[in-house]
Amino acid sequence: MFQLTLKRKIFLGFGLIFLLLFANVLAVYFGSNRMSSEIGRMSAVASVNATVLGLDRDIQELRLRVDRFVQSGRESQSSAAAEIFDRLRVKIEDTKKDHNDPEMDNLFDQISLRLKEYSSHFESVISERKLRQDLVYLQLPGLAKGIQSQFAALSDTLETDSFSEQARISLARSQSSFSETEKYLLRYFENPDGELVEFAIESIATTVSHLESSEIPEERIKSLVDSIANYERVGMRAVQATRSYLFLRNVLIAGEESEVSYYSSKLRSRAADRKHLIASQLEATSSHVRTISWVIAFTAFVMSVLIATRLAILIVKPISDLTATFETLSSGCVLTAVPGSDRCDEIGKMATAARIFSDQNRRTRELLAESQKLGSELHKKAALLEATNEELDGFAYVASHDLRSPLRGIKHLAQWIEEDMGGNLSSQGSVYLDNLKKRVSKLEVLLEDLLNFSRVGRINPPKEMVDVATLLENIVSMVDNPNGVKIEWDPNLPVFKTIRPPLEQVFMNLIGNAVKHNDKLENGKVAISCEQEGDRYRFSVRDNGPGISSSNFERIFQMYQRVGSRTVEGSGMGLAIVKKQVELFGGTVKVESAEDCGASFHFTWPVEPDEFSADRETRQSHFAASCEVTV
Template sequence: MAGEETLSRARGFSAWTTSRWLRVGVAVSLAVLTVLGVTGAWVLGRTASLSDDLVDAKSQAVTTAVRLESALLNQETGIRGYGLTGNPEFLTPYQQGLTEQAADTTRLSQMLEKDPEGLADLRRVRDAVEKWQARIARPIAAAPAGAPSPLAAERATEGKASFDQLRSALTHQQERLRSEQSQARDSLAATMRLRNWVFAAIAVVILALAGLVFEGLRRGITQPLSRLGADARAISEGDFNRPITPTGPADLRRLSGEIDVMRRRLVQELDVSEESRRLLDAQTADLQRSNSELEQFAYVASHDLQEPLRKVSSFTQLLQRRYAGQLDDKADQYIAFAVDGANRMQVLINDLLDFSRVGRVHHAHQSVDLDAVMEQTLSALSVSIEETGAQITSDDLPSLVADPTQMGMLWQNLIGNAVKFRRQDQQPHIHVTADHEGPLWRFTVTDDGIGIEPEYAEKVFVIFQRLHTKDVYSGSGIGLAMCKKIVEFHGGTIAVDPEYTGGTRITFTLADAPEGSEDAAAAVTDLDHAEPTT
């Protein structure tokens, strides 16, 4: 039964959590320290009380009793001298003794207020003093000066006996006061010894308690956490097959179990990740092969397809010039269709090549002054700007880490579109803004042109998507798709502002330095000192 009870108690303790152990430990420690503090305070108070009683009461009472005896001796000496000689000078110590007697008696009464035996001794002394003064001192002091007092000789024997009784009362009083003083001194010494033992015991208990707390923390928290940390470090270093042994309080054991479950899950995830990596490697190989084929297509499109297309375009143009007006109207119309189709096919191929090169050919990131890029863009579009009378304004544009060629393509497409898609009855007004928003710059290009309906806000960024026929507005429908690809390549986003109704507002963001650029960190650091790109 005793073994089962011990086992049950051990199981109960094993279910305690760290917080419960800490609460119990703190409660026990506070209780022990409270008991020790109360005991120490009681001992200190007892010592202070005895010390005050010895110094302020017992010792002062003995001293005052001795002074009272001295005052009475002065009275006896003065009265005896005055009675024998009649010299008034002998009354001076007598009068002084009376004053001191009254003061000492009053002081003793106050000191012995809580001591009945002491007050009884004081009354006996007072009675003896009163008897001696009534029979001897006052009658002799009242005798005429200048001659010996007959009363002094007459009552000499009675006076001696009366003063001896007074002296006996004083002696008894002083002996009892000295006895009480000695007892108080012994009690103080005993209490001080007890105080020393108590404080020594308090120190030992505090040290033992500190040792128990330290050992409990070491075994219950520090060691289990150290072991758990060692296991976790081993797992983090790659030893995923190392099991975690639960130790310590219940919550730490649960934590160890959860980490072990996480370890097993991590092992499973690593197996899945390894399989995914193999699949990804295969897909990467397929993607590389696809990119290689795309590059071959771009080469073919830029060389092999361009040559026959140029021949078709050249000969159809020759055919148009030589036989214009010699054939019927239908033939001239068909020839014009062929020339226009060949030219548009050549423009489409060139635009498609430019689109495919974004992020693949032009990726030389460096500090780019967008104000300088804007000036170059306006210079390139100067003919169409002069023809339309466009007014283009812009805020101060920042310097960014970007590809300068792509930045030129971005601004040329955006400004060119704003000039192209104008209202026919008015001059276009275009304004460019730039605002810093955290790590990004937000740019807007706002015009007062024909605008874009909200339902086409996403469609305009799809390659070759046109909202108007080529007869109304020229172009291949690749401009905004090119802008989107450039912005996303630089870590930003681009969209049409659907809330703006006075024309078209294109808003896009660019980072100070796109992630992955080779010299992004250095360029951001030296951005303020970089020379503008020209």
């Protein structure tokens, strides 16, 4: 009979839960899409509402600008109104593209049409106002002034020509009637009233009748009568312009303002209705999605509890037994029987693994005992090696130090023999004596290098500010340079705080080797440079000498190892001391070279070295390694 394993039971349970959760996700997904669509519609409506409010504000501002222009006649107000007309047209066209509501489109069309009429009437108001201003404030005053001048000239003529008193009285009455005409017209332009126009016309007729009934010859009053007739004509035109202007302002403009305000109000109302409708749809969709999500989530929760309870019954007790078993095994114990070994599912496999683990514990105990035994032996050998290294370190120091006195004695003895024997020595004896002194001198150099090597790390001098350029100047003055090899360095070498003697010894040995082994004689060159790499300086010493074969790169840093020409004197300790000093300060040294291509030595040095404390084990390991190579 087919049995489900624990793995399959767990997968089946989680599969059911997953299906419920997936159904919940689908419901939320489609609901979210619907809500997103409604929110998008609401956003579009909100955008249209904002535009509608902007249109309404622009319309109110337009009315304000038009009213201000009507009151003041300022061109700035008419220009601002024209800009608002244009802005409203553009906004309406743009807004119509952003929605698909036919009713709102119709309202926008009505507003656009009304605005077009409004703009046309406003332009008529502007032109009529300009015409009225020209007639009332320019032409009429000019004509009146000319007529008054003509009256004055005619009066002077009557005085000169000795006309009768009656003629002068008629002229004065005519002039007075004309002045009344001016007053009536001015009062009309200030406060339009039809009676004032009639009074003005009657005054003009009276003015003309007084002139015509006087005894003044017709040829003398003809020009004045014509001027008065022209004044009447221009005055009537001004009256007509005023009436037209008032009609446009008080009837047409006011009517268009009312129409635009009416449609704008309807547009706001329609936009608000759409917003409320979409908001209610969004709320309904949200409630629907929420209900479905809660139902599915509750069902998933109940299923999860049932599945978890069933799996706990099937798994928890065996797992608890196996946990206790593994805890026992983890303490190192060995079990004879493991619970659950008879099962065929994963629990049975875990029980089998526990039994294997028990067997491994037994084997591990045996290996641990053997390992402890080997560890004890290794510890003893390490202690023996440490003691041997200490003896080697002490021997190197004592040998290099104490052998110097016997060598000096041998050297002095050879000098005394040479001084005492003088010319009594045979030529062969002199050769032997010279060879003896040379061998002693060479041995002294070897012992001096060995002593220097053994001193590395023994002393702890204080740190000080070191100018590398000055340091190199001192070294160059001390280096034996019989061939005049040119030594130069970067002018921007660092000045930093470090321990001077080790750095000085490293540069001394590298520069000395570069000069000593250079085969270019006076054409020889040595160059020193520096670059900063993080918390370390990278110094380079380059020469154009014979170079070094890559097979000797490791050998040249070992004690008493020499490469190159045998005619060049040396102990073979210089680069070994360089390597030991550099590594003691945590740096590295390497060489780049090829035969006949010169050599470049690079070493790193800390920018701010820690307190010098090379422990004894480090010194012993360096010395022991070098001694092993030498042996």
